Amino acid sequence: MYHPEPVESYQTLMLDRPHQQQIYVEQSGNPAGIPVLMCHGGPGGGSSPFQRTLFDAKRYRIILFDQRGCGHSTPFASLDHNNTAQLLADMEAIRQQLQIEQWVVAGGSWGSTLALAYAQMYPDRCLGLILRGIFLARPEDIDWLYRPGGGASQLFPDYFADFLAPIAAMPGVDVLVAYQQLLQHVDLQVQTVAAQAWSLWEARVASLLPNPAMRQGAVEPESALPLARIENHYFLHHCFLAPQQLLRDLHKVQHLPCYIVHGRYDIVCKMENAWTLAQQWPGAVLKIVNDAGHSASETGISRGLYEMSVLLADRLLADQLSSAGNTA
Numbered sequence: 001m002y003h004p005e006p007v008e009s010y011q012t013l014m015l016d017r018p019h020q021q022q023i024y025v026e027q028s029g030n031p032a033g034i035p036v037l038m039c040h041g042g043p044g045g046g047s048s049p050f051q052r053t054l055f056d057a058k059r060y061r062i063i064l065f066d067q068r069g070c071g072h073s074t075p076f077a078s079l080d081h082n083n084t085a086q087l088l089a090d091m092e093a094i095r096q097q098l099q100i101e102q103w104v105v106a107g108g109s110w111g112s113t114l115a116l117a118y119a120q121m122y123p124d125r126c127l128g129l130i131l132r133g134i135f136l137a138r139p140e141d142i143d144w145l146y147r148p149g150g151g152a153s154q155l156f157p158d159y160f161a162d163f164l165a166p167i168a169a170m171p172g173v174d175v176l177v178a179y180q181q182l183l184q185h186v187d188l189q190v191q192t193v194a195a196q197a198w199s200l201w202e203a204r205v206a207s208l209l210p211n212p213a214m215r216q217g218a219v220e221p222e223s224a225l226p227l228a229r230i231e232n233h234y235f236l237h238h239c240f241l242a243p244q245q246l247l248r249d250l251h252k253v254q255h256l257p258c259y260i261v262h263g264r265y266d267i268v269c270k271m272e273n274a275w276t277l278a279q280q281w282p283g284a285v286l287k288i289v290n291d292a293g294h295s296a297s298e299t300g301i302s303r304g305l306y307e308m309s310v311l312l313a314d315r316l317l318a319d320q321l322s323s324a325g326n327t328a
Helices: 049-054 084-097 110-121 139-146 151-155 157-167 175-183 188-204 212-218 221-236 271-279 299-327
Strands: 009-017 021-029 034-039 060-065 103-108 126-132 258-263 285-289
Touching (some): 034 084, 034 110, 034 299, 049 299, 060 084, 139 175, 151 157, 175 221, 258 299, 271 285, 285 299
Parallel strands (some): 034 060, 103 126, 126 258, 258 285
Antiparallel strands (some): 021 060
């Protein structure tokens, strides 16, 4: 049963990486448990203590980290040396630093993208995947949320009009390009106003029911700036992935167990993403939450993720016992 009680971290560290990058890493749960690396969303969203509660803390060694430029990692909101390949290298460096042979890789939204990309690059290092709010980083997935005529703009035209307001003086300029000019402006105040509009748009459509706390948090500069700047940077570069890469390379990970949770009314990452992934991954388990949108904080999503963590732990234990029996 899922009881979202607080889980305290027992270790934090700053991992030094090339180019003066420092990556925040923390551990919680059972030090002798199944290692699981949780990839936060955004990119640029940062980790949160809430994410520790998505796993059975008695059975999992829970590892959170802040991706480059966000959360406690430094430099703050920086786009330098910040791309998908470098994030994957950071994840592998964390595994080596913590002396972990294999681990579960988990993630939601952009975190699901990163978890999939890592597993496809390092399949032998993975025990399985737990994914939420699938984002496949295809052009249509970016268009869905950010461009006029996309699905999100049609469902929330009033909120989308607010999203477009900061770039109204740049008619005919692509939305992402126009926002790039503001988010990388020399004037920090210009950056901040644009970042708040960008982040508020996503927060407004992230849950099935309005979430005032999420919306308030979205406009705080310390969270809005890294989220908007880094998301815009990645989406302008197609997330630094080849077209259809995550689906194209599924054969590399189809032997691994995969558990997927997706809200039926997810506007940020449409449910077709999860459906397509599950259809092309024999053995993947897809749980559709009928009373939720995108946010992991929605009760059905968080409960579903916790349940999937229990199912995967049970499966890994059964596999371990079976392997031991075969070698006895």
